[in-house]
Amino acid sequence: MILPRMGLGCMELSHAYGIPPSPDDAERMLRAALDEGVRLLDTATLYGGGRNEELVGRALKGRRDDAVVASKGGMALVDGVKTIDGRPETLRAQVDASLGRLGVDRIDLYYLHRWDKAVPIGDSVGALAEAVAAGKIGAIGLSEVSVARLREALEVAPIAAVQNEYSLWSRNPELGMLEATREAGVALVAFSPVARGFLADAVGDPGALAERDIRRTMPRFQSDHWPANAGLLPAWRALAAEAGCTPAQLALAWVLSRGDHVVAIPGTTRLEHVRENHAAATFQVAPEVLARAGELIDTSTVSGQRYNAAQSAEVDAETFAAPA
Numbered sequence: 001m002i003l004p005r006m007g008l009g010c011m012e013l014s015h016a017y018g019i020p021p022s023p024d025d026a027e028r029m030l031r032a033a034l035d036e037g038v039r040l041l042d043t044a045t046l047y048g049g050g051r052n053e054e055l056v057g058r059a060l061k062g063r064r065d066d067a068v069v070a071s072k073g074g075m076a077l078v079d080g081v082k083t084i085d086g087r088p089e090t091l092r093a094q095v096d097a098s099l100g101r102l103g104v105d106r107i108d109l110y111y112l113h114r115w116d117k118a119v120p121i122g123d124s125v126g127a128l129a130e131a132v133a134a135g136k137i138g139a140i141g142l143s144e145v146s147v148a149r150l151r152e153a154l155e156v157a158p159i160a161a162v163q164n165e166y167s168l169w170s171r172n173p174e175l176g177m178l179e180a181t182r183e184a185g186v187a188l189v190a191f192s193p194v195a196r197g198f199l200a201d202a203v204g205d206p207g208a209l210a211e212r213d214i215r216r217t218m219p220r221f222q223s224d225h226w227p228a229n230a231g232l233l234p235a236w237r238a239l240a241a242e243a244g245c246t247p248a249q250l251a252l253a254w255v256l257s258r259g260d261h262v263v264a265i266p267g268t269t270r271l272e273h274v275r276e277n278h279a280a281a282t283f284q285v286a287p288e289v290l291a292r293a294g295e296l297i298d299t300s301t302v303s304g305q306r307y308n309a310a311q312s313a314e315v316d317a318e319t320f321a322a323p324a
Contacts, residue, residue, distance in 0.1 A: 001109065001139045001160045003068060003187050005256055006281035007040025008033055008274060009267030010056055014048030017197075018210035021269050023055060030059035033274045034066045042163075042189075042265045043102075044072035044113055045094050046082065053101035064104060070161075070189075071098045072113035072143060074124060084314060086116030088127035095131045111141035111163055115316045121149050122156045129157035141189070144315040147176040150186070159186055164317050166190035166262070168199060168254055168297035169220070169229075170306050175318035182261050193255045193264040196221075199297065200248035200273075201233060217308055225304030235296055243289045245280070248273070252280035254293050 012018075013026040020026065030041070043056045053071060060067065073094035074086045091112070098107060110131065112124050121142075131137045139160035142153055153159050162181055166173045166188065173181075173188060181188040194200045196215055203209070206221040215221045220229055240247040248266070255264045266277045295301075299320050305312070312319065 001068075001187075003109075003161065003189070003263045004039040004281075005263055006038075006252070006278055007042055007068075007070075007189075007263060007265040008038045008277075009191060009265040010041055010043045010052055011047045012267045012269055013055060014052035015046070016214045017267075018213045020048075023051075026055055026269070027059050029269065029271050029274070030056065031063075032271050034059070034063060036271075036275055036278060038067065038274060038278060040068045040070065040263070040265065042070045042191075044111075045074075045076045045098055046072070046113060049077040050097070050101050053098055057101055057103040061103065068108045069102065069104065070109040070111065070141070071102065071107050072111040072141075073098065074116060075113035084114045084116050086112060086114075086119040086121075086124035088123055088130075091124060091127040092131070095128075095136055099136060106135060106138060108138045109141050109160060110137040110139075111143045111161070112145075113143050114314055115142070115145055115149055117316070121145075121152050125153045125156045125159075132157070143191075144317045146316045146318055147180045149316050150177070150180060150184070154184060159184070161187040161189050161263075163189040163191055163265075165192045165306065166255060166258075167193045167195045168251060168293060169195045169299075169302045171299050172306075172317050172319060175320070177318065178258060178262075182259055185261075187261050187263050188259065189263045189265060190255050191265055193266050194248050194251045195297075198229065199236065199251035200246075201237060202248075217311070218306065219304035219308060220302065220306065222304070228303035232297060232301060236293075239289065239293060239296060243285050245283055245285065246276055248276060249280040249283055250285065250289075250293060252277060253283055253285040254290050256281065257285075257287075257290050
């Protein structure tokens with residue numbers, strides 16, 4: 001399937017980053033985003049314990065054909081606890097529940113949100129292939145997986161997309177996934193393409209983040225690493241100004257420059273940021289500026305791992321070794 005190059009990650013409208021907007025405000029923002037030309041909405045069973053899918057469904061009421069709808073299963077809140085469960089029977093039930101919450105007959109793209117390491121990935125993908133055959137989903141995706149897992153999955157069913165974190169400060173797909181998806185004709189969907197707000201210059205003081213904001217648990221935003229990372233921002237702002245765009249637009253332009261098969265899904269709760277991000281899909285940045293961006297913000301210049309130990313244990317994607 002061919003995906004729009006720029007989509008909208010809907011997670012933070014219900015989940016994970018600070019205090020979300022009211023459901024009414026979030027629905028208005030999503031409908032306005034569709035009016036602005038956004039054509040890919042990304043949600044998941046996990047987000048808000050299903051409330052995010054319900055929100056996306058309400059926003060799409062009467063205009064289902066305006067957007068590609070992507071959702072995910074295999075990771076959900078169970079009695080308030082995030083639970084990874086890739087058993088076929090679980091995925092079958094979650095697909096049906098997602099259809100109901102979204103209020104649609106078919107979900108265009110459905111990801112295995114995390115590989116359940118207790119279940120062969122072929123079993124999980126096989127259940128999603130059944131959903132494709134039944135017309136419940138249009139295509140299968142994988143999230144936070146390694147090249148090895150992608151290849152295993154491709155032996156079972158076609159895979160349309162891999163959604164892994166990718167930005168200037170999280171280069172993990174360059175450890176093989178960027179090339180593997182290109183060779184296989186699979187879209188690489190970059191989540192957190194503006195580095196969880198860092199490259200949008202949207203995090204002034206991590207200590208001021210809301211108590212349950214997930215960035216508080218991530219090493220790069222903690223006191224051991226934040227001062228070094230914040231020290232990169234003045235030069236980053238200057239480079240964006242030189243390019244004639246915002247810091248977020250420069251970050252997105254860099255991600256999209258990594259290949260024609262790369263898609264970005266920045267998230268936001270504000271319509272002005274939707275417009276800003278959407279414009280980056282067609283904004284032209286000189287290759288020399290993009291190269292300098294890649295040198296300024298890179299694995300070698302960013303301090304700290306992207307996840308803490310517990311978060312790292314949940315993912316399968318290739319990971320750079322911690323500095324000695």
